[in-house]
Amino acid sequence: MSSRNTLHMNRALVHAFLRLCTIRLAKSRTSRNNDAVASSVALDETDREILSLLRQDARRTIADIAARVNLSSAPVKRRIDRLERCGVIAGYTVVLDHANLEGALEAFTEIRFTGDTDVSHILEAAARLPEVDEVFAIAGDPDALVRIRADSVEHLQQVINQLRRDASIVGTKTLMVLRAWSRATGGVPGDVH
Numbered sequence: 001m002s003s004r005n006t007l008h009m010n011r012a013l014v015h016a017f018l019r020l021c022t023i024r025l026a027k028s029r030t031s032r033n034n035d036a037v038a039s040s041v042a043l044d045e046t047d048r049e050i051l052s053l054l055r056q057d058a059r060r061t062i063a064d065i066a067a068r069v070n071l072s073s074a075p076v077k078r079r080i081d082r083l084e085r086c087g088v089i090a091g092y093t094v095v096l097d098h099a100n101l102e103g104a105l106e107a108f109t110e111i112r113f114t115g116d117t118d119v120s121h122i123l124e125a126a127a128r129l130p131e132v133d134e135v136f137a138i139a140g141d142p143d144a145l146v147r148i149r150a151d152s153v154e155h156l157q158q159v160i161n162q163l164r165r166d167a168s169i170v171g172t173k174t175l176m177v178l179r180a181w182s183r184a185t186g187g188v189p190g191d192v193h
Contacts, residue, residue, distance in 0.1 A: 110142035112171040
């Protein structure tokens with residue numbers, strides 16, 4: 001098997017795993033969010049600082065976080081546990097530098113569905129494609145926003161064509177990403193990530 005085929009196979013496995021985790025996390029968040037609507041979590045400045053540190057590097061040790069927020073390790077651990085239990089921290093993840101992977105072309109596609117389309121179908125319609133990183137069902141026009149990673153413009157066109165084959169999709173509009181910045185990855189806003 002060629003290295004390119006192996007990379008595509010590995011990429012497909014990673015995407016399938018991430019989709020499964022995203023769907024499970026979305027279901028988990030939906031049930032938690034329904035419970036949390038009535039009672040949101042109050043955060044103090046220390047909680048916010050802990051969250052900021054974890055967003056910068058989720059592998060930080062409790063001792064490192066404790067030193068940075070001027071607390072001992074035990075209260076920091078209790079705060080993190082509470083934030084996890086309350087659903088503020090929904091999980092920990094890896095931040096990939098997609099420029100170093102295949103699929104460096106990133107795009108967002110707006111999708112419009114027929115008026116009677118169920119929200120779960122909106123999410124599932126795009127989530128089944130391995131090139132889709134995220135799907136957001138949104139209020140207003142369009143109905144969904146899909147983040148796609150592709151190897152080339154031609155590959156992106158193939159993905160869009162696959163999306164359009166769903167009979168409930170009545171229109172798409174695709175926007176290609178030129179540069180990006182994320183608060184989660186930090187750095188200077190002019191840096192390319």
